[in-house]
Amino acid sequence: MLRFLVVLALVAGLGSPARPAIAGGDPLALVGWWRVATTGETVVIDPSRLEVRTGARTAEGSWVGDGDGRFLARSYGVPPGSAEPGWLATAAGFALDGPDRVLLDRAGATVARLVPAPAGAVTGAADPARPPSDAERRAGKPTAPLPSGLTPVGDPTGRWVPIEDVPSYPAYVDIAADGTWTGSDGCTGTGGSWLTGPEGAFLATARSIMTFVACPGIGVAPQVGAARRIGADGPTLVLLDADGTAVGHFRRV
DSSP, rough: OHHHHHHHHHHHTTOOOOOOOOOOGGGGGGOEEETTTTTOOOOEEEEEEEEEEEEEEEEEEEEEETTSSBBEEEEEETTTTTOHHHHHOOOOOOETTTTTEEOOOTSEEEEEEEEOOOOOOSSSOOOOOOOOOOOHHTTTTTOOOOOOOOOSSSOEEEEEEEEOOOOOOOOEEEETSSEEEEEESSSEEEEEEEEEEEGEEEHHHHHHHOOOOOOSSSOOOHHHHHOOOEEEETTEEEOOTTTTTTEEEEEEE
């Protein structure tokens, strides 16, 4: 019976975008020049952007992390004929191991060990020497608890629209059970990946698909990207940043 319960618990956790069972640290400790121990790829990380260099090819992307060890990255500049590195796509947490940085999947298993590498030429979006902004620095600090009156949301999956939506430019967020999300501000598409944790902890990457249309709709990408906790106020989903300030209010449709 015990073996059955253990197996059942493991199966139930497959595919869940829950927090990896790991310890983390200051995510800004990931900033620097690294080499993937198993593949030799060069990884360049600045306070919010990254590059994975393989020979003459460079994949660019963005990343987010928090002090509880969650980590998500989104590659948006994969060269033609290449694929996003598998270890980057599955990474959901990080740990500090001496001089190394270890990326882990949702189950806490190692997907990549980053070992220190000599600094190279800054040729793309990521510049490890760039000082973090106040927002980037604050994002790695302890997250403020949920304000009183809000209850934690463990499963935010579904379609949500801003309660202050602009009817002529309908915005939305679709949060999928596979750990991805898509959305729009009414003109510009967006999307990324997401994780939840205890007490409403939340982390998401957010990438806009740029258009040349000036849109007065609701900017869902910056709201989702800034969120570090989510709480429920009755039927309303409230997104809060690291300071506990509400950055978005949504209702389910």
